[in-house]
Amino acid sequence: MSAQAEWLGDTRPLMGTEVSVYLWSDDPEAGRRALDEVFDEASRIDRLMSTYKDESEISKINREAADRPTLAGEELFGLVRRALDISVLTRGAFDITYDSVGQYYDFRERQRPDPGTIAAARETIDYRLVELDRAASTIFFAKPGVRINLGGIAKGYVVERGVDILRRHGIEHAAVTAGGDTRLLGDRRGRPFVVGIRDPRQDGEVAISVPLEDEAISTSGDYERFFDEDGVRYHHIISPATGEPAAGVHSATVFGPDAVLTDALSTSVFVMGVDRGLTLISTLPDYESIVIDASGKVYYSDGLRQPETPSTESEKSP
Secondary structure (H helix, E strand, C coil): CCCCCEEEEEEEEECCEEEEEEEEECCHHHHHHHHHHHHHHHHHHHHHHCCCCCCCHHHHHHHHCCCCCEECCHHHHHHHHHHHHHHHHCCCCCCHHHHHHHCCCECCCCECCCHHHHHHHHCCCCHHHEEEECCCCEEEECCCCCCCCCCCCHHHHHHHHHHHHHHHCCCCCEEEEECCEEEEECCCCCCCEEEEEECCCCCCCEEEEEEECCCEEEEEECCCCEEEECCEEEECCECCCCCCECCCEEEEEEEECCHHHHHHHHHHHHHHCHHHHHHHHHCCCCCEEEEEECCCCEEECCCCCCCCCCCCHHHCCC
């Protein structure tokens, strides 16, 4: 082993959040090249899938697909197809057409749509209105006003792609994080990574720490983008059934082998609530969940044991 082997890490603003990469490399210079390549890939995906960029491919789809079948690149088409499959799995709890109403929320400006706008937009929240032609690689919206957003799946895709890049560079121990989504590669050189699940009402505090190796973990919480008004928290996790922020849960965490699925499932469990959400997880081998409800009570999926209260040391990030 090289005497210069070391842990390397960096964090950069991307994907509307922060993306971080933390890795062990026997060759620090090669490790830094691998690290930069992960950030380059995250930037590329952001340019492709951000609804905040007018020139992105998804923005083009949103402008044109209600008028005509619109050609999508293989990568975007594939992720939209996977998102629709997850919609079927979750019976619509995960639905990329939520943005038909989600576009009218501005959490920085503390703005939310009025009931009339929500009622009208709800008519276009339905994943079945997104029609895919696999042979032609086109996307068509069956009703005007439909708008899609991959925000509930794209960060999981980014961290999964990041780990693929690190593997190609021969990296065996790493963590790639984008917002609430983390993909771990291997372990922390002989011991597990310890990932903290944030206390949803105590900023900077960890509610639960989970030891993990070579796995993905995603958390969706009502504390990520929100504002409070008259005792009500308006946040970015929209229930497709109501067009309004989902209620009853403060955070939902899912872990398993694939970050794309854990990302989408954490949103789904949040929307479905404790009982329906954990019932869904019980049907999926290799996936587990921890849910903190609106009263602060913690629930665990059937395959988990309740962990001990984390110590100060275990609350550190990987």
